[in-house]
Amino acid sequence: MTEVKINCDRCKGCGLCIVVCPKKNLKMSNDLNQFGNPYAVCISEDECIACCLCTKMCPDWAITIKDDKTVNKKQNV
Amino acid sequence: MTEVKINCDRCKGCGLCIVVCPKKNLKMSNDLNQFGNPYAVCISEDECIACCLCTKMCPDWAITIKDDKTVNKKQNV
């Protein structure tokens, strides 16, 4: 399973991650964060393929992706 | 006849005119001008062909050349 964590207070709602997600798996929130801007949310963690294109794009290092397989691999080393 | 006038107080004795004179018609003075440097002198006005290479070279606009023919020509215009 993949964990898609978007720090809603770091996120400024620029929408760049949404544009690049190959699974169209990110969208803008309806409500606003404490700074008054909408923020990106993951539609379904199940759909995420952990390609990390969104993290590469994000100007605010608001997104972290944890992929079980990777984590396990690392632990095996 | 050609008149070669070298202003000995403007001349700094750099020797550039001497080098370029095609007639080897310029040389350095033995004595010094009031500023303490030797200066260029014309060996023989008769030898001068009024080519004005020396005036083109002089960094101190110390030389003037007057050529009768030219002067006459000008007067004829």
Added chain:
Amino acid sequence: MTTYTVPEILNEARTHYCAGCGHGILHRLVAEVIDEMGQRESAIGVAPVGCAVIAYEYLNFDMSEAAHGRAPAVATGIKRSLPDRLVFTYQGDGDLLAIGCTELVHAANRGENITIFFANNNVYGMTGGQMAPTTLDGQKTLTTPYGRDPKDVGHPIDAIKLLQNFDNVVYLARGILTSPKEIMKTKRYIRQALEIQQQGKGFSMVEVISQCPTYWRMTPVNALKHIEETVINQFPTGIFKEL
């Protein structure tokens, strides 16, 4: 990589940049590369006067400010004192090419063994959107309200062309931040430049077209389109020098 965690080298602080601003991406790339090179403890950066002036709030290693445009001189002073540290400047287009043009040209000509990360956003961000040396022909800014008129103020200046002829300049590249692919390419340029510095080869610069949605008066997404459709015609990408 199928996992992404923010590198330690980036601080927690929420940046003061506008939404979608290229500075954030470029900061991250510089941080990631230095992290991956294991050079956090030997890195010394010089921040510009420009939107990135407080880059040191985000980059977690030694940094210096520099007076507007003088970052290459400050970096020179640092590098000459500590030749084995990884010394870079991070500068905007006004900082680097307007007021700081002399310091740039001379650091480059000396072949100071430093790296310049040049965030070219075609505008003065920090001061509210005035014309930069890199502002495109016809572009409207606060100080070109009728559009940049190249007959009056000239065409955009190309930093890479300016430096290309100097023998001691060993690496020049220009990247963009318009897609993950381009971002990864830009990241490789950054890495190459810093490695070249590590090898003591001389002066290197990576220019990055950095979107300024705010003063381009575009959404972040449109700003990226604008780069791909327009800006790169003026400022093409690639490696322009590698010795």
Added chain:
Amino acid sequence: MTTYTVPEILNEARTHYCAGCGHGILHRLVAEVIDEMGQRESAIGVAPVGCAVIAYEYLNFDMSEAAHGRAPAVATGIKRSLPDRLVFTYQGDGDLLAIGCTELVHAANRGENITIFFANNNVYGMTGGQMAPTTLDGQKTLTTPYGRDPKDVGHPIDAIKLLQNFDNVVYLARGILTSPKEIMKTKRYIRQALEIQQQGKGFSMVEVISQCPTYWRMTPVNALKHIEETVINQFPTGIFKEL
């Protein structure tokens, strides 16, 4: 011409230049050209800070000083105010390429309709013979007592290469003063540059390798040989741009 009289445009004053110095020849050429163009009354020159700082003592028309390196900015201020006057700067290599590099690059990039006469003597004459941006590799000066080390301070800077890429730069040429023939060629460059300005075409520059026998520590005659044998390999002559 089989007759030579000193043009009216040159004052009587004995120059303060050393014997054989190129500045004297270059002054004369500029004066002769302006004289021949009949433009004495519309010429406005800007003197540098350098050996030629009191050029106005010799050139008999309106002139301005400029702070060290800022002549292109001063000329810009003059030309913008009086677009139909013939405005030029006369600058040394330190003035133009070291401290004044930014002003040069930006005046060139804007395409200011001015002309720069650049007396390149590979040294700082006025201040006693220090290294200039144009000092040759290995050349000994007051501040490179062990010879210019290009690894430490870079190679000589080529002003023409620096400006060549700017679209609004319309004329670039380099001459030498080593013989009547070369002097006449240089004079033609000067004339072309000023004519181009008269036509309103944009920025022009004529670089002239100007011997400094004093700080080259050579006789005037040997200084000319040095130019022909060595300097022109670094700084070749000719017209490099003409639009």
Added chain:
Amino acid sequence: MEYDIMIAGSGGQGILACGKIFAYAGMNEDLQVTYYPSYGAEVRGGTTRCAVRYSDGVIGSPIVDAADALIVFNEPSLRKYLSYLKPNGVLICNESLVHKLPENATYKIYTIPATEIARELGSEKVCNMVMSGFMLQLLPAVTKQGFLNAMDDVFTDIKPALKQLNQSALEKGMAYASS
């Protein structure tokens, strides 16, 4: 007599324009008036604010540190600038973005879902005019017509449709205040 208004919100919310209009409106009523914005880097990313001071005499300082009215467009600005409101001052909050109102306070607190109202009108951008409308209703010194004229002074190059929209937003705000 002096009356001080502080307006605060985030970068894109039209805070400064809003303040300028109040200032112009005061000027057109022949009041002494000063307008003082936050400027520079403070704007970048964060909150922005401006202060308008009305007076019938010479104004000493444009600095407002005990405003008669504070208009906040979002929650961060509320937190940041509440201390600039005087104890019995008027606080107008954009209820759409301010969820936590000050507790045990002596302020006269009003709320209005300005962003939503603006969105209903067709553009969140006119949120500032909705908020202005509300304030205007509480401010006898400036008439509606005076305010509309001031809008023309500030929005000089505006399309008729947007002008109409702005006016509607203003009226909605006024209406909400009266209700």
Added chain:
Amino acid sequence: MEYDIMIAGSGGQGILACGKIFAYAGMNEDLQVTYYPSYGAEVRGGTTRCAVRYSDGVIGSPIVDAADALIVFNEPSLRKYLSYLKPNGVLICNESLVHKLPENATYKIYTIPATEIARELGSEKVCNMVMSGFMLQLLPAVTKQGFLNAMDDVFTDIKPALKQLNQSALEKGMAYASS
């Protein structure tokens, strides 16, 4: 007690080196000494000069405006700097280049064909040492050996042949003075 020497000539005549040696010589004799050159653009093309002040007490100013001795290498310098010599001062002129001596003057005037002597020795350049030799003879405060040592202090990177030439020039000057 103070003793002031001014030395003047044209750019290439070794004026400053000459002055430095006198200064060094004084220092080596444990005198208080200052040396003050003309500097900068003044040098270019024109005349150059320097002033050496010896004293047995603390020296107030290095500026010499009434020298005890003036050594001039050419005519322009004589004209320019004669006013810096005190009425009964010593004037040493390089007769090779100074043709018009001051008239009706109260100075003690000496002349020496220094350039010619130097030329005879093989190089006009050592004219300055010829002149120095002459001066040295009139200056009890500094011994010949002291002066030779000072020459070593100033000419550090010099070839033996040139060193010898300098010494010969000095001696010629001294001899001329004694004759």
Added chain:
Amino acid sequence: MAKKVLLCGNEAIAEAAIQSGCRYYYGYPITPQNEISAYMAYRMPQVDGTFIQAESELAAINMVYGTSATGKRVMTSSSSPGISLKQEGISYLAGSELPAVIINVMRAGPGLGNITPSQADYFQATRGGGHGDYRTIVLAPASVQESADLTKRAFVLADRYRMPVMMLLDGMQGQMREPVVIDELKETESFDKSWALTGCKGRKPNIARSLYLDVDALPDLNERLQKQYADIAKRETDVELYKTDDADLIIVAYGTPARMCRTIIDKFRKQGVKLGLLRPITLWPFPYDVLEKTADHAQEYLVVEWSAGQLIEDVRLALGKSKPIHFHGVIGGRLMKISEIETKLDSIIANMGARI
């Protein structure tokens, strides 16, 4: 008469320059004075004028030099760090006897500091931050209207004395908006510009210069300048006196702090405290004499400024050690509250009472 409009100090200065016939503006962006260049960029083309965003402050001040040398009215503006960079150029203008108007909208220093308002460049402006014995006239407005009015005066003074004139504002004055009316400058004086570089047709060449190598030439220039400075001190010193006639306690302040103090005075007067304000309008020449004269009756003084104590030196020079001179300042761009000044006054007054 022109319309009343609501402008910030920066815009008012820009428009006033245009109304003074200034058609050349060269500047480089810096907060908090960017509205000047933005305004000029927009306005200059409308009046056939020239606006150049220079490549740096150095370039800007030297473009000013060039245009001024041709005899035209010309202006530049910046804020503290940028003004530091212009010091060489200002010294050159002074030495070359060229008129120019230079605006400094001060922010907090030292170094990059912050963009918050400050008055910490008083020394630099009044003593000449550049090299050599020169002065610039320094004008200090206290409202947007006065910013416009003094800008016009600046151009006249610059032409009258052929010298650079500086306007010194704190950042708040640049940013705040007030109603203002800006009429065209009524020229009542004609200025000899025969020195200008225009091409030497029908006359001897003119030279714009500050280098004088002859032994007496530079001293002569300096004597001319010093004489003129003395003259200016006599003629152009300007000061606003507000209720100082009978004041026991006088506040000395300029710019925004001065207007803050003005309202305080009204308040204290109502309470019977004889408080007055002396506001220098020309910081150089400083109104030493006027200030000294108030010591006939005033007992004590309070200097209020947004710096660590710069204006206070001029106050001390004027008053000597005869009267207590108190100080209230803020540094590093901290905002000063009216209440702080009042507290300071309260304590001074309490002590004065005790002593009397």
Added chain:
Amino acid sequence: MAKKVLLCGNEAIAEAAIQSGCRYYYGYPITPQNEISAYMAYRMPQVDGTFIQAESELAAINMVYGTSATGKRVMTSSSSPGISLKQEGISYLAGSELPAVIINVMRAGPGLGNITPSQADYFQATRGGGHGDYRTIVLAPASVQESADLTKRAFVLADRYRMPVMMLLDGMQGQMREPVVIDELKETESFDKSWALTGCKGRKPNIARSLYLDVDALPDLNERLQKQYADIAKRETDVELYKTDDADLIIVAYGTPARMCRTIIDKFRKQGVKLGLLRPITLWPFPYDVLEKTADHAQEYLVVEWSAGQLIEDVRLALGKSKPIHFHGVIGGRLMKISEIETKLDSIIANMGARI
């Protein structure tokens, strides 16, 4: 002990810097201080140091900033116009609390002026020609030996207080040669350089900065600076008193004029005139207290300086209006003769006699 050599002031400063452990010098040519960079170009390679002829004064002062930020001793030098260009950088050094030694060998201004000696940058040096509330310590030697000695002190003070220290000399001091002995600086103090940028191994990152955007941060920095300045004024003020103890008339002067006056005093003393000299060695902090105290017995004062009257303001600040303060100055680089000063003194003394 090192050998006695005959050096000019410029060379003595350069060698003293090296003897103080300074291994980084960045400078740009300008008369009359070129001997410093020539010397450094030659000497630095011998001691494994770094000499760069910078592309401009701006580049030089900012290279200084960089090297100083790494904790190393570093120096730059220039003369008046070049020092004007460094003002922004000096303000940055002050704001960033970075040590550095800056030499100004003054020439005559304003503008390009001339290369003749001058003291007309006193205001600039002591009041901060740059922007913001900062100070630099300013040291004024009066002989070649003292130039060397004070250079060493300058490096110590710079490190002790983490601030730029300026040496202020007139061009004559740079050019004249005198016997001088320059020993290695004996370090008696160790300086905490944990703030230096060296790479953040084993510690939190260090930042060299002068920008503080938080509302209290810049005021806090400024308060720290002001407190330190007050501290320095208490500890580091230095002055030479020559026969002032019983003096009726005291000359105040620094640099070359001071040493000129010293010999005059000896002469006048012999004639029975009670004349003394107060020579500030630190121009900032200025010895206000010492000077004020002399007013206990001294009747009158004469300020002698090579400017239009700059030092005299500090003398006035110290003395108030209690005693007559006379002035003798030369401007524009005119050379002052000892006889002029004597004439001035004669007339003062004649008047004093008349009055007594």
